[in-house]
Each structure stands twice: as structure tokens, then as C-alpha cells.
Amino acid sequence: MRADSDTVRMAHGGGGLAMRELVRDLFATAFAPLADAHLVLEDAAVLPCPRTSRLAFTTDAFVVEPAFFPGGNIGDLAVNGTVNDLAMMGAKPLFLSSAFVIEEGFAMEDLRRIVGSMAEAARRAEVRVVAGDTKVVPRGRGDGVYIATSGVGEVPEGVSLSASALEPGDRIVVSGPVGDHGVAVMSRRAGLSFEAEVESDTASLAGLVSTMLEAGGRIRAMRDPTRGGLAAALHELAEDSGVSIEVEEAAIPVRPAVRRACDLLGFDPLHVPCEGRLVASLAEDGADEVLAAMRAHPLGRDAATIGRVGGRGKGRVTMRTTVGGTRLVDLPAGELLPRIC
């Protein structure tokens, strides 16, 4: 049996001494290099307001199971996921908050690793974790740890992206191979191993987006294809803009190991989440420059044009298959990949 100090106890969420110590010794220490530790302990962080006319604000809850998977854990996933939601609106991520719901008995060492990964991911994404909260629920009322992160970013003047802004003739690009994160988590969960282990692609897309915005083209919209995968992201763009999208199966990058795992597990790679990829719709004029800028960035080396926006319509997404046919790309019903992020 573990010693008391080795696991999270109900008292760590109770508002008393144990909680103050946990916040000071773990959270404030881990995030201190990025933030004035003092701020973390007030009721709200007080921060310099960016000199811009528009803020971006987003939130996500992370319940991934298992919490540790090839290529990452729930901590860096939470930071990168929130950073990416800001980046998809063209915003420069500035500040993050994190709220923990921890199950009683969770190993303190695992919590430390998760918080350490969050701090490292924040450092890489150049954001500051400035506010937090810790709640503890009894055994059997949670599952290890859930993390809700929120983020505030600054939208540069002149940048205006929206899922409803696609225009007929736009070019659809992805920044790299799809499905890595979902396969990494599902294969770990299923206890499967493949000849080449697939790692999660969890990463901050903020730097890549910044490069794309500077490349001079016209980006209409971006999405990071998380839950529901590339298929859901394409559907969202097509529906919100009232256009059709046509993609080429052969042009969509999928790692061979991901494709084999999907065959084995019965998934369509287009339904499998990524956590470090983006799909964008680009005005054809200037699209080559944006694509070149993507390929010059480490996270966009395998960027590819995968299709085109067709005419106005009801949000149909179709795919020309490798055997020359055309099929509808369906929106996943949602049950297939529970707790993937």
C-alpha cells in the first residue's frame, strides 16, 4: 500500500492546508518559470491586456483514457489542445488556465509527471499557465484525472478566420498525416502493438499557424481535426459555409502503420483524431505560397493539398477513391472512439 503522501487524498481538494500545500508545492512550482507564482494564488490572475481589438477565448475538457499513451499524456494534450483551438482562429495564444478533477488515490507521482508535461508544453507553445483549480472526487467517481483547460489569445489585426468563410474554388490542405493520435491511444488501450509503434502527434500548432499567416495567401478557415477526425472537420467547414468539399483519397497523407492499425481495428482513418495537425481552406490565389511556408515548418513538412471547395450547396463532403469511384464522406456517429482526448 502506498503511503498517504504518495497519493491524492480528498483533503487535497478540500480548501484547507493540504490543498494549499499541493497548489504551492506542485502547481505553482511547475508553472512558476512561466508565470509570477504569486498570481496563481489569488482568486484570479491579473494580466497585461493585449493591445489588440479582438480576444480569442476557448475551453476544453480532457478525459483521455489511458492518461499516458505513446507520444504524450493528458497534460501536454490539454495544453496543446487549447493552444490549437486558439491558433485555429488565427490567434496568438497568451494565457492558459487548468482545472483538475482528480480521483482519490491517484498516484502523486503520475500527477507530477502530468503537471511537468503541461509546463513543458506551455513553454514550447510560449503560453503562460496563470490560473488553476483542484478538485478531488472519491474513488469510483472519476477515473484518475480529468483536466479542463481554457485559453485566451490575441487575434492580430486583419486576421479573420471562420468556418463559414469558405468560397467555391478554395484549396483544402492538411499539414501532415492524419489519425496518429487516435491510433496511439486506441492501440495502447487495446493492448495492441504494431511492428512500428504509432505515437500521438500532440503538438502546438501556434508556430505553424503564425508562419502560414505571414505567407501572404488568404486563409479562410482552419480546424484541428480532433474528435471525429478529418471527416468531422471537413463536414463542419462545408456545412457552416454552405458549400461542398471534394477530396482525393490518394492525396490524404496517412502513415502506413496508422492505415494498418485502422484496418485491424475497423476504423476509417478519416474518423480518427489528430492532435497536432490542421486542415485549412485557402483562396487559390496565394495558396502555393502558404503551402510552401507550411512545408518549411517542422510540423508542416508533409503538408498536402487534398481537395477543393466545390459549389454552393448543403455541405456535402465527397471523396474520389483510389479505385476511381466517388463516395460520400460520412460524419462519424460518435460512439466509435470514446475518451480519445
Added chain:
Amino acid sequence: MRADSDTVRMAHGGGGLAMRELVRDLFATAFAPLADAHLVLEDAAVLPCPRTSRLAFTTDAFVVEPAFFPGGNIGDLAVNGTVNDLAMMGAKPLFLSSAFVIEEGFAMEDLRRIVGSMAEAARRAEVRVVAGDTKVVPRGRGDGVYIATSGVGEVPEGVSLSASALEPGDRIVVSGPVGDHGVAVMSRRAGLSFEAEVESDTASLAGLVSTMLEAGGRIRAMRDPTRGGLAAALHELAEDSGVSIEVEEAAIPVRPAVRRACDLLGFDPLHVPCEGRLVASLAEDGADEVLAAMRAHPLGRDAATIGRVGGRGKGRVTMRTTVGGTRLVDLPAGELLPRIC
């Protein structure tokens, strides 16, 4: 057995069709009067940046059990709690986000009630819920619903509050009777009923704070005494400022029903959380004006001076008891009142 559509299913968190419908039909509809519904469905909300030099940013996770209690539910509690954390820094709350972790099988009708209460609490607090996320975990891996809210506010020029800003000679005031929320939740949980049911005091303190800031005194710091109650809030202020605080037991307002419930349950009312009260440290000069302004506000009618900041020191909090003695006010260890908010 309930029909499928009456409960939350795993698919509602899966990123596919069921989730899109839930977000559109429930969340976007409930929060639409307060926000451009379209914004809610982008990856991040894009918002007008306040014309101020400082933002306030905070987050909280809510795991209260039971989710419905006399005077409120987890929904209005989550909105008010986050609004109050912003208000305690003197900020005007502007935008909220909410992330849900829902247990599979949770009644859709209960979810609707909770979201409705959130929308109503947001309306009262004059904030907009602009971003959200929904995750679903399998039965036995959660407990109904957990909600993490984050908030962004605008700190008016010239306002600077901090738990480290107390000065010897300051006056300590509370805005009303303490312990109502904790007793309301604990008595419901324990299946107790008292001759007069105690209701949670959950409320937005933003209006009261705004009134106090306009009253012309000098507010050093404010706290809403949630987890750990008034005792924890006083400890935080005393420790962070390196001063002692002395309070008068007879001056601390506690409703008779709350006092009786605390006697019965074995709690010290000073350890029992409030969710619509504040404690403040005021420079003596101008304190009468601030107190008068508080009493003129519906949420501060019973505001009272409860003590004073003593000399510099190690953060001791002492209380003159009703029988004329002096005792240390201890910081609760944290186990006593689990899942109270």
C-alpha cells in the same frame, strides 16, 4: 427504463452527429440570448477586447454532490463561482466558458435544467457564456456532471487588489451571514431537514463589488469564502500579507438555522463555505463609506465589521470569543466538507 434520447450517451461526447446536435440544440440555444450562437461553434470565440490595461482570468472545477440543492444547482454555482473569483480582484466579469464532463446515463432533463440555470445566472451577472466543451465518460467513471468554468474580466484602471496588500489597522468586513451554502448542501446530502430550510447563498457578487469600488474608500483585498470558509479566507489574507488578523466571534453574522445545523453536524461555521458572500480588508479611512454602500446593496444588507488587521507577523488569525477568551482560528485540514462546490 429511459428512452435513449432522455439520457446522455457516449456518442454525445464523441465529436460526431450526436454531439453537434446536443451543442446546437441545448448549449447554443440556452446561451444564444447572451452570445452570438455562431461564435460558440467555432474552435474559439472571437470577442471584442476590453479597452483596459489589465485582464483578470480565472478557472474553477465544480463537483458538488448533490448537483441540485436548496437554493441552486451546479449550474448557477459554476457561473457565480467564476464570476465571483473575477470580482474579488475588482474586475468586471465579461466572458465565461464552460466545459462539461458528463457521466453516461445522466438525465437529459437534469442537464437542461442545469444549463438553464447557467444561462439565467449569466444573465443576472451580465456576463456572456461564449465557449464550451462536452465530454462524456462511461458509467462509474464520473458522478452525474462535473463543470469547469473559466472567466475573463476587465480590471478597471486604478483598481489593484491583492491578498498581500493588507495593512495594520485595516478593518475586516463581511457582506452577510456565513455558512449558508455548505449547510444547504450538507443537509441535503445527509437527508437532514431543519425547521427552517437553509438555502445556498449562491449569487454573483459583481454588482456588490462594483458598488463598493465606487464608494470612495480603499479596498486592499477581497475574498469569497468558499472552500475552507471564512477561516481559510482570513488565513490566506493574513499569510499573504504577513500580518495578524483579530476577529470578534459575536460580530460574525451566522443565521440561527446555520448555527444549529453546524452544532448538529459538528462543524465550525467559520469552516463552512459560502458562495455569495465576501470578506474584505478596508483601509480605516473611508471604511464607513464602503460599509454603508454595501448595506445599501441587496447582497450586502447584513454587512458587518468583524475585526481588524493587527501588526506585522506570521499570519496568525485569532478570535475573541463570546465568552471573553481568545482562541486561534485554525485552517481546516480539508477533509470535513468534500465536494461542497
